[in-house]
Amino acid sequence: MLLDDILGHERVREGLKSAAASDTVHHAMLFSGPEGVGKGAVARAFAALAACPNPTASGDACGTCRSCERILSHRPGEETRHPDVLWLSPQSSAVIKIAQVRDLLGIIPYPPLEARVRTVVIEPADTMNVEAANALLKTLEEPPSSTRFILITSRPDALLSTIRSRCQAIHFGRLADEEVERGLRAAGVGPEQARRGAALADGSLGVALERIDDPVLARGDEILGRCVAVRPGDATAALQLAADLADPKDQVPQVLEVLLRFYRDALLLSVDASERVRLTHPHLVDTLLKTVVERLGTEALLYRLALITDTQRAMTSRNIPGVLSLERLLVALLAPPGREGATAIRDR
Ligand SMILES: [Zn+2]
Incomplete structure:
Protein backbone atom coordinates (compact mmCIF):
# COMPACT_ATOMS: atom_id res chain seq x y z
CA MET A 1 0.00 0.00 0.00
CA LEU A 2 1.32 3.44 -0.95
CA LEU A 3 1.52 6.40 1.42
CA ASP A 4 -1.39 8.04 -0.41
CA ASP A 5 -3.56 4.94 0.07
CA ILE A 6 -2.99 4.39 3.77
CA LEU A 7 -5.89 4.98 6.16
CA GLY A 8 -5.61 7.97 8.49
CA HIS A 9 -2.33 9.55 9.69
CA GLU A 10 -2.52 12.23 7.03
CA ARG A 11 -0.23 14.63 8.86
CA VAL A 12 2.44 11.95 9.27
CA ARG A 13 2.19 10.84 5.65
CA GLU A 14 2.34 14.36 4.24
CA GLY A 15 5.23 15.20 6.56
CA LEU A 16 7.20 12.21 5.34
CA LYS A 17 6.49 13.00 1.70
CA SER A 18 7.60 16.58 2.02
CA ALA A 19 10.74 15.56 3.92
CA ALA A 20 11.52 13.14 1.09
CA ALA A 21 10.87 15.79 -1.56
CA SER A 22 13.13 18.32 0.16
CA ASP A 23 15.73 15.69 1.05
CA THR A 24 15.46 16.44 4.75
CA VAL A 25 14.53 12.99 6.04
CA HIS A 26 15.94 12.35 9.50
CA HIS A 27 18.47 9.51 9.57
CA ALA A 28 16.63 7.76 12.41
CA MET A 29 12.91 7.94 13.10
CA LEU A 30 10.87 6.42 15.89
CA PHE A 31 7.34 5.52 14.84
CA SER A 32 5.32 5.13 18.02
CA GLY A 33 1.62 4.65 18.64
CA PRO A 34 -0.98 2.00 19.40
CA GLU A 35 -0.80 -1.51 18.00
CA GLY A 36 -2.49 -2.10 14.66
CA VAL A 37 -2.93 1.50 13.44
CA GLY A 38 -0.61 1.23 10.43
CA LYS A 39 2.90 2.16 11.58
CA GLY A 40 4.42 -0.77 9.68
CA ALA A 41 2.43 0.04 6.56
CA VAL A 42 3.69 3.63 6.62
CA ALA A 43 7.29 2.44 7.14
CA ARG A 44 6.95 0.06 4.19
CA ALA A 45 5.42 2.71 1.94
CA PHE A 46 8.09 5.20 2.92
CA ALA A 47 10.83 2.64 2.20
CA ALA A 48 9.24 2.14 -1.22
CA LEU A 49 9.27 5.88 -1.84
CA ALA A 50 12.95 6.05 -0.86
CA ALA A 51 13.82 3.38 -3.41
CA CYS A 52 11.36 4.18 -6.21
CA PRO A 53 13.02 5.55 -9.37
CA ASN A 54 9.75 7.11 -10.64
CA PRO A 55 7.95 8.96 -7.83
CA THR A 56 4.55 10.42 -8.71
CA ALA A 57 3.62 14.10 -8.99
CA SER A 58 2.04 13.87 -5.52
CA GLY A 59 5.42 12.88 -4.12
CA ASP A 60 4.56 9.23 -3.51
CA ALA A 61 6.19 6.05 -4.83
CA CYS A 62 4.87 4.84 -8.20
CA GLY A 63 3.71 1.51 -6.78
CA THR A 64 4.26 -0.37 -10.03
CA CYS A 65 8.00 -0.50 -10.72
CA ARG A 66 10.03 -3.57 -9.82
CA SER A 67 11.47 -1.84 -6.78
CA CYS A 68 8.04 -0.84 -5.42
CA GLU A 69 6.61 -4.23 -6.18
CA ARG A 70 9.29 -6.03 -4.17
CA ILE A 71 9.05 -3.68 -1.20
CA LEU A 72 5.29 -3.31 -1.01
CA SER A 73 4.70 -7.07 -1.19
CA HIS A 74 6.57 -7.47 2.10
CA ARG A 75 4.55 -8.98 4.95
CA PRO A 76 5.28 -8.62 8.68
CA GLY A 77 7.65 -11.26 9.96
CA GLU A 78 9.16 -11.91 6.53
CA GLU A 79 12.35 -10.63 4.98
CA THR A 80 11.90 -8.15 2.19
CA ARG A 81 12.72 -9.06 -1.39
CA HIS A 82 14.57 -5.78 -1.96
CA PRO A 83 18.28 -5.75 -1.05
CA ASP A 84 18.14 -2.17 0.23
CA VAL A 85 15.22 -2.59 2.62
CA LEU A 86 16.19 -4.52 5.72
CA TRP A 87 13.45 -5.49 8.14
CA LEU A 88 14.68 -6.58 11.54
CA SER A 89 12.20 -8.48 13.73
CA PRO A 90 12.49 -11.16 16.41
CA GLN A 91 13.26 -14.53 14.84
CA SER A 92 12.97 -17.73 16.85
CA SER A 93 12.62 -16.06 20.26
CA ALA A 94 10.61 -13.05 21.35
CA VAL A 95 13.59 -10.71 21.23
CA ILE A 96 15.85 -9.16 18.62
CA LYS A 97 19.28 -10.48 19.50
CA ILE A 98 22.69 -8.90 19.27
CA ALA A 99 23.73 -11.33 16.50
CA GLN A 100 20.96 -9.93 14.29
CA VAL A 101 22.10 -6.37 14.95
CA ARG A 102 25.73 -7.34 14.28
CA ASP A 103 24.75 -8.86 10.92
CA LEU A 104 22.99 -5.62 10.10
CA LEU A 105 25.93 -3.47 11.15
CA GLY A 106 28.13 -5.57 8.86
CA ILE A 107 26.04 -4.52 5.86
CA ILE A 108 25.42 -0.84 6.32
CA PRO A 109 28.95 0.53 5.79
CA TYR A 110 28.54 -0.55 2.15
CA PRO A 111 26.57 1.56 -0.28
CA PRO A 112 23.05 0.40 -1.18
CA LEU A 113 22.90 -2.00 -4.11
CA GLU A 114 20.05 -0.54 -6.15
CA ALA A 115 18.46 2.39 -4.42
CA ARG A 116 19.93 5.74 -3.50
CA VAL A 117 19.08 5.16 0.16
CA ARG A 118 18.87 2.03 2.24
CA THR A 119 16.02 1.73 4.76
CA VAL A 120 16.41 -0.33 7.91
CA VAL A 121 13.18 -1.03 9.79
CA ILE A 122 13.30 -2.45 13.31
CA GLU A 123 9.93 -3.80 14.42
CA PRO A 124 9.05 -3.93 17.23
CA ALA A 125 12.09 -1.95 18.33
CA ASP A 126 11.27 -2.57 21.99
CA THR A 127 12.04 -6.28 21.49
CA MET A 128 15.75 -5.54 21.09
CA ASN A 129 17.47 -6.84 24.19
CA VAL A 130 19.86 -4.49 25.97
CA GLU A 131 22.96 -5.85 24.21
CA ALA A 132 21.31 -5.50 20.81
CA ALA A 133 20.13 -1.97 21.58
CA ASN A 134 23.56 -0.94 22.82
CA ALA A 135 25.21 -2.38 19.73
CA LEU A 136 22.92 -0.25 17.60
CA LEU A 137 23.46 2.98 19.53
CA LYS A 138 26.68 4.16 17.95
CA THR A 139 25.42 3.62 14.42
CA LEU A 140 22.16 5.32 15.24
CA GLU A 141 24.15 8.35 16.28
CA GLU A 142 26.14 8.63 13.08
CA PRO A 143 24.74 6.36 10.42
CA PRO A 144 26.21 6.43 6.93
CA SER A 145 24.36 9.03 4.88
CA SER A 146 22.99 6.33 2.60
CA THR A 147 21.14 4.53 5.41
CA ARG A 148 18.08 5.58 7.34
CA PHE A 149 16.50 3.83 10.28
CA ILE A 150 12.84 3.47 11.18
CA LEU A 151 12.20 2.07 14.64
CA ILE A 152 8.62 0.97 15.29
CA THR A 153 7.07 0.51 18.71
CA SER A 154 3.81 0.66 20.60
CA ARG A 155 5.79 0.87 23.85
CA PRO A 156 8.29 3.72 23.42
CA ASP A 157 8.94 3.77 27.18
CA ALA A 158 10.37 0.27 26.90
CA LEU A 159 13.21 1.55 24.70
CA LEU A 160 16.52 2.73 26.09
CA SER A 161 16.30 6.49 26.54
CA THR A 162 19.60 6.77 24.67
CA ILE A 163 17.94 5.13 21.65
CA ARG A 164 14.88 7.36 21.90
CA SER A 165 16.92 10.53 22.11
CA ARG A 166 18.74 9.73 18.88
CA CYS A 167 15.55 9.39 16.88
CA GLN A 168 13.07 11.84 15.49
CA ALA A 169 9.80 11.01 17.25
CA ILE A 170 6.87 10.44 14.92
CA HIS A 171 3.64 9.71 16.74
CA PHE A 172 0.74 7.76 15.30
CA GLY A 173 -2.68 8.32 16.86
CA ARG A 174 -5.68 6.03 16.85
CA LEU A 175 -7.77 5.81 13.70
CA ASP A 214 -14.21 -13.48 17.48
CA PRO A 215 -17.02 -15.81 18.60
CA VAL A 216 -17.84 -13.71 21.69
CA LEU A 217 -18.20 -10.49 19.74
CA ALA A 218 -20.31 -12.29 17.15
CA ARG A 219 -22.58 -13.47 20.01
CA GLY A 220 -22.62 -10.03 21.62
CA ASP A 221 -26.35 -9.42 21.21
CA GLU A 222 -27.22 -12.82 22.61
CA ILE A 223 -24.96 -12.27 25.64
CA LEU A 224 -26.52 -8.87 26.29
CA GLY A 225 -30.01 -10.32 25.88
CA ARG A 226 -29.31 -12.89 28.55
CA CYS A 227 -27.94 -10.24 30.93
CA VAL A 228 -30.96 -8.00 30.54
CA ALA A 229 -33.29 -10.98 30.99
CA VAL A 230 -31.99 -11.64 34.50
CA ARG A 231 -34.51 -10.33 37.03
CA PRO A 232 -32.79 -7.45 38.89
CA GLY A 233 -31.46 -8.74 42.16
CA ASP A 234 -31.67 -12.43 41.23
CA ALA A 235 -28.13 -13.29 42.34
CA THR A 236 -28.54 -17.00 41.61
CA ALA A 237 -29.39 -16.30 37.98
CA ALA A 238 -26.53 -13.78 37.75
CA LEU A 239 -24.07 -16.37 39.08
CA GLN A 240 -25.34 -19.01 36.69
CA LEU A 241 -24.99 -16.61 33.78
CA ALA A 242 -21.44 -15.74 34.88
CA ALA A 243 -20.54 -19.42 34.93
CA ASP A 244 -21.92 -19.86 31.40
CA LEU A 245 -20.16 -16.81 30.01
CA ALA A 246 -16.85 -17.70 31.64
CA ASP A 247 -16.69 -20.96 29.74
CA PRO A 248 -14.19 -21.13 28.10
CA LYS A 249 -12.52 -18.88 30.61
CA ASP A 250 -10.18 -17.15 28.18
CA GLN A 251 -13.17 -15.36 26.67
CA VAL A 252 -13.91 -13.32 29.82
CA PRO A 253 -12.00 -10.23 28.58
CA GLN A 254 -14.15 -10.11 25.43
CA VAL A 255 -17.33 -10.55 27.48
CA LEU A 256 -16.24 -7.57 29.58
CA GLU A 257 -15.60 -5.57 26.42
CA VAL A 258 -19.12 -6.34 25.15
CA LEU A 259 -20.63 -5.32 28.50
CA LEU A 260 -18.56 -2.15 28.64
CA ARG A 261 -19.71 -0.97 25.21
CA PHE A 262 -23.32 -1.81 26.02
CA TYR A 263 -23.41 0.09 29.32
CA ARG A 264 -21.58 2.98 27.66
CA ASP A 265 -24.31 3.08 25.01
CA ALA A 266 -26.93 3.03 27.76
CA LEU A 267 -25.22 5.91 29.55
CA LEU A 268 -25.04 8.01 26.37
CA LEU A 269 -28.73 7.36 25.74
CA SER A 270 -29.71 8.19 29.30
CA VAL A 271 -28.03 11.58 28.90
CA ASP A 272 -29.31 12.26 25.40
CA ALA A 273 -32.11 10.05 24.10
CA SER A 274 -31.53 11.23 20.53
CA GLU A 275 -27.97 9.93 20.57
CA ARG A 276 -27.40 7.40 17.80
CA VAL A 277 -24.17 8.23 16.02
CA ARG A 278 -21.69 7.26 18.69
CA LEU A 279 -23.40 4.06 19.80
CA THR A 280 -21.87 0.63 19.35
CA HIS A 281 -25.30 -1.02 19.39
CA PRO A 282 -27.74 1.37 17.66
CA HIS A 283 -29.83 -1.66 16.66
CA LEU A 284 -30.57 -2.35 20.34
CA VAL A 285 -31.87 1.14 21.17
CA ASP A 286 -35.55 0.24 21.17
CA THR A 287 -35.11 -3.09 22.91
CA LEU A 288 -32.34 -3.99 25.35
CA LEU A 289 -30.88 -0.51 25.73
CA LYS A 290 -34.30 1.03 26.38
CA THR A 291 -35.00 -1.54 29.11
CA VAL A 292 -31.69 -0.90 30.84
CA VAL A 293 -31.90 2.90 30.63
CA GLU A 294 -35.41 2.87 32.11
CA ARG A 295 -34.39 0.40 34.77
CA LEU A 296 -31.23 2.14 35.93
CA GLY A 297 -30.88 5.83 35.06
CA THR A 298 -27.70 7.85 34.61
CA GLU A 299 -26.29 7.60 38.12
CA ALA A 300 -26.57 3.82 38.35
CA LEU A 301 -25.21 3.43 34.81
CA LEU A 302 -22.14 5.49 35.63
CA TYR A 303 -21.54 3.28 38.64
CA ARG A 304 -21.85 0.15 36.52
CA LEU A 305 -19.41 1.43 33.90
CA ALA A 306 -16.89 2.04 36.67
CA LEU A 307 -17.47 -1.50 37.95
CA ILE A 308 -16.67 -2.95 34.54
CA THR A 309 -13.48 -0.94 34.05
CA ASP A 310 -12.39 -1.75 37.62
CA THR A 311 -12.90 -5.43 36.86
CA GLN A 312 -10.90 -5.17 33.64
CA ARG A 313 -8.09 -3.47 35.48
CA ALA A 314 -8.11 -5.98 38.33
CA MET A 315 -7.97 -8.87 35.89
CA THR A 316 -4.94 -7.55 34.07
CA SER A 317 -3.00 -5.96 36.90
CA ARG A 318 -3.71 -8.39 39.70
CA ASN A 319 -4.34 -11.56 37.79
CA ILE A 320 -7.69 -12.20 39.43
CA PRO A 321 -9.23 -15.25 37.73
CA GLY A 322 -11.82 -14.49 35.06
CA VAL A 323 -14.62 -16.61 36.49
CA LEU A 324 -14.40 -14.98 39.90
CA SER A 325 -14.25 -11.51 38.41
CA LEU A 326 -17.23 -12.12 36.18
CA GLU A 327 -19.34 -13.57 39.03
CA ARG A 328 -18.75 -10.56 41.23
CA LEU A 329 -19.30 -8.18 38.37
CA LEU A 330 -22.57 -9.68 37.16
CA VAL A 331 -24.09 -9.86 40.65
CA ALA A 332 -23.39 -6.14 41.06
CA LEU A 333 -24.30 -5.13 37.51
CA LEU A 334 -27.60 -6.95 37.62
CA ALA A 335 -28.60 -5.76 41.09
CA PRO A 336 -31.53 -3.33 41.29
CA PRO A 337 -30.56 0.36 41.20
CA GLY A 338 -30.12 2.12 44.51
CA ARG A 339 -28.02 -0.65 46.05
CA GLU A 340 -24.77 0.82 44.76
CA GLY A 341 -23.42 1.68 48.19
CA ALA A 342 -24.45 -1.67 49.65
CA THR A 343 -22.73 -3.82 47.05
CA ALA A 344 -19.28 -3.13 48.39
CA ILE A 345 -17.49 -5.13 45.78
CA ARG A 346 -15.22 -2.41 44.50
CA ASP A 347 -11.79 -3.58 45.31
CA ARG A 348 -9.66 -0.52 45.74
ZN1 LIG B 1 8.17 2.66 -7.96
Missing part, protein backbone atom coordinates in the same frame (compact mmCIF):
# COMPACT_ATOMS: atom_id res chain seq x y z
CA ALA A 176 -11.29 7.23 13.60
CA ASP A 177 -14.02 4.57 13.75
CA GLU A 178 -15.01 5.47 10.17
CA GLU A 179 -11.45 4.83 9.03
CA VAL A 180 -11.37 1.43 10.71
CA GLU A 181 -14.76 0.70 9.15
CA ARG A 182 -13.41 1.63 5.70
CA GLY A 183 -10.41 -0.62 6.28
CA LEU A 184 -12.65 -3.53 7.25
CA ARG A 185 -14.86 -2.97 4.21
CA ALA A 186 -11.74 -2.93 2.02
CA ALA A 187 -10.76 -6.26 3.58
CA GLY A 188 -14.07 -7.73 2.43
CA VAL A 189 -16.07 -7.49 5.67
CA GLY A 190 -19.82 -6.86 5.27
CA PRO A 191 -21.26 -3.42 6.11
CA GLU A 192 -23.03 -4.23 9.40
CA GLN A 193 -20.18 -6.36 10.73
CA ALA A 194 -17.66 -3.68 9.70
CA ARG A 195 -19.57 -0.97 11.54
CA ARG A 196 -19.79 -2.98 14.71
CA GLY A 197 -16.22 -4.28 14.42
CA ALA A 198 -14.95 -0.72 14.06
CA ALA A 199 -16.87 0.43 17.12
CA LEU A 200 -15.22 -2.28 19.20
CA ALA A 201 -11.67 -1.81 17.95
CA ASP A 202 -10.52 1.32 19.75
CA GLY A 203 -9.15 2.95 16.63
CA SER A 204 -6.99 0.02 15.57
CA LEU A 205 -7.59 -1.69 12.25
CA GLY A 206 -5.24 -4.48 13.34
CA VAL A 207 -7.34 -5.14 16.44
CA ALA A 208 -10.53 -4.94 14.38
CA LEU A 209 -9.27 -7.51 11.89
CA GLU A 210 -8.12 -9.78 14.68
CA ARG A 211 -11.47 -9.61 16.42
CA ILE A 212 -13.76 -9.72 13.43
CA ASP A 213 -14.20 -13.48 13.70
